[in-house]
Amino acid sequence: MAKRDLRFYWKLFSSTFTLSAFTFGGGYVIIPLMRKKFVQQYHWLEEDEMLDLTAIAQSSPGPIAVNAAIIIGYRLAGMLGALVAIAGTVLPPLIILSVISLFYQAFRANQVVANVLRGMQAGVAAVIVDVTVTMGWGVAKEKNILSILMMAAAFVATYVFNVNVAFIVLACGLIGFLCFRQKKSGEVSK
Amino acid sequence: MIYLQLLWSFFQIGLFSFGGGYASMRLIQNQVVTLHHWLDMTQFADIITISQMTPGPVAINSATFVGTHIAGFWGSIVATIGCVIPSCIIVIALAKIYTKYRQLDAMQAILKGLRPAVVALIASAGLSILILSLWQGGAVSWSPASVDWICAAMFAAALFVLRKWKPNPIWVMVGCGVLGAIIFPFLG
Numbered sequence: 001m002a003k004r005d006l007r008f009y010w011k012l013f014s015s016t017f018t019l020s021a022f023t024f025g026g027g028y029v030i031i032p033l034m035r036k037k038f039v040q041q042y043h044w045l046e047e048d049e050m051l052d053l054t055a056i057a058q059s060s061p062g063p064i065a066v067n068a069a070i071i072i073g074y075r076l077a078g079m080l081g082a083l084v085a086i087a088g089t090v091l092p093p094l095i096i097l098s099v100i101s102l103f104y105q106a107f108r109a110n111q112v113v114a115n116v117l118r119g120m121q122a123g124v125a126a127v128i129v130d131v132t133v134t135m136g137w138g139v140a141k142e143k144n145i146l147s148i149l150m151m152a153a154a155f156v157a158t159y160v161f162n163v164n165v166a167f168i169v170l171a172c173g174l175i176g177f178l179c180f181r182q183k184k185s186g187e188v189s190k
Numbered sequence: 191m192i193y194l195q196l197l198w199s200f201f202q203i204g205l206f207s208f209g210g211g212y213a214s215m216r217l218i219q220n221q222v223v224t225l226h227h228w229l230d231m232t233q234f235a236d237i238i239t240i241s242q243m244t245p246g247p248v249a250i251n252s253a254t255f256v257g258t259h260i261a262g263f264w265g266s267i268v269a270t271i272g273c274v275i276p277s278c279i280i281v282i283a284l285a286k287i288y289t290k291y292r293q294l295d296a297m298q299a300i301l302k303g304l305r306p307a308v309v310a311l312i313a314s315a316g317l318s319i320l321i322l323s324l325w326q327g328g329a330v331s332w333s334p335a336s337v338d339w340i341c342a343a344m345f346a347a348a349l350f351v352l353r354k355w356k357p358n359p360i361w362v363m364v365g366c367g368v369l370g371a372i373i374f375p376f377l378g
Contacts, residue, residue: 020245020246023245024243024244024245024360025358025360026210026211026247027210027211027247028210052288053285055294056281056284056285056288056294057281059284059294059297059298059301060277060281060284061206061207061208061276061277061280062204062205062207062249062273062276062277062280062281063204063207063210063211063247063249063250063273063277064210064211064247065246066247066250066274066277067277067281070277070278070281070282071282071285074281074285075285082282086274086278090250090270090274092246093244093245093246093247093251094250094254094267094270096244096245096246096251097244097250097251097255097266098254098258098266100240100244100255101254101258101259102258104236104255104259108236111375112371115370115375116370116371117236117239117367117370118323118326118341118370118374119341119344119366119368119369119370119371119373119374120239120242120243120363120366120370121235121239121319121323122323122342122344122345122348122366122370123344123345123348123362123363123364123365123367124235124238124239124242124319124323124363125316125319125320125323125345126345126348126349126352126366127242127348127352127363128212128215128320129316129320130349130352130353130359131212131312131316132309132312132313132316135305135308135309135312136309139305139306139309147305147306148306150303150307151306151309151310152310154306154307154309154310154311155310155313157310158220158310158311158314159313159314159317164220165216165217165311166202166205166206166217168307168310169208169304169307170206172303172304172306172307173208173300173303173304174303175303176299176300176301176302176303176304177296177299177300177303179303180299180302181296
């Protein structure tokens with residue numbers, strides 16, 4: 001087990017910072033890279049433990065990369081470890097976006113930038129539609145009527161009626177807790 | 191007070207965004223565009239686009255951008271902290287429950303209920319950005335003259351490429367950006 005001295009914290013900070021600064025593609029990409037770093041390279045965690053931590057990071061709300069950093073930092077060095085890992089993960093996007101925000105007005109007014117953004121918006125829309133189709137198909141394939149109804153109702157609620165997303169999340173989480181849990185324990189008792 | 195509003199808004203974004211970055215977009219749009227009018231829809235779409243091209247979670251990127259935009263440097267810090275607090279509490283609480291009981295049964299059931307909602311949220315955010323792209327922020331109407339047909343063609347081509355060859359989405363977006371820079375000066 002690594003020693004919890006200054007050098008340990010520096011190593012934790014610099015590794016989360018580098019992972020966050022160079023990982024494109026969000027939380028699902030950063031977790032395998034964290035595994036490589038913390039399990040295989042530093043031997044701070046066991047393989048099995050990393051799997052459990054990943055499950056917790058993905059089950060919690062909030063950015064997955066931040067959740068993973070919190071749980072790894074906390075597991076290694078308690079609250080201070082968690083704070084150091086959060087700082088390492090949050091600083092790169094904070095710095096990059098601060099710089100972009102400062103120059104945004106001038107940046108947006110540039111005709112070339114405006115053309116690039118206009119083209120990219122069509123691409124971003126395609127990427128999101130692609131993700132929606134893949135995930136929606138995944139839900140539909142389970143042939144669970146309740147899930148499909150919830151998907152349709154949630155869409156109408158947010159898109160047509162502009163219902164606060166928090167209510168939709170709370171309602172669907174509650175339905176999941178009540179319906180999907182009972183079904184599972186029913187299967188077990190058979 | 192603006193700092194408290196920022197903190198509370200991004201606290202809610204952190205607390206209710208399950209299922210990763212795409213799902214959090216609708217929540218961010220809800221708070222930042224619909225409720226507080228901190229950004230207009232074009233600025234929001236810019237932030238989503240920029241977030242796809244830079245490292246880091248969409249929620250943190252938006253927190254920094256909106257915070258700076260509304261209340262300068264400290265605004266960005268406050269919004270980012272707000273976004274991270276729920277994670278801190280819930281992740282550590284779940285970790286404690288997990289080490290005690292070795293299972294996350296209730297959490298799995300809740301997540302199963304959230305999956306259809308997540309799809310619906312991603313679909314709504316996607317549709318908003320698609321409409322913005324096809325009508326360029328103008329009024330939506332059925333008249334063919336109001337549609338940006340170049341963007342429509344690029345959207346269709348990008349979607350086809352994504353479905354057929356499943357490339358890394360970053361390259362599709364970069365491709366559309368480069369194409370935009372080349373063809374809009376002549377056609378748009």
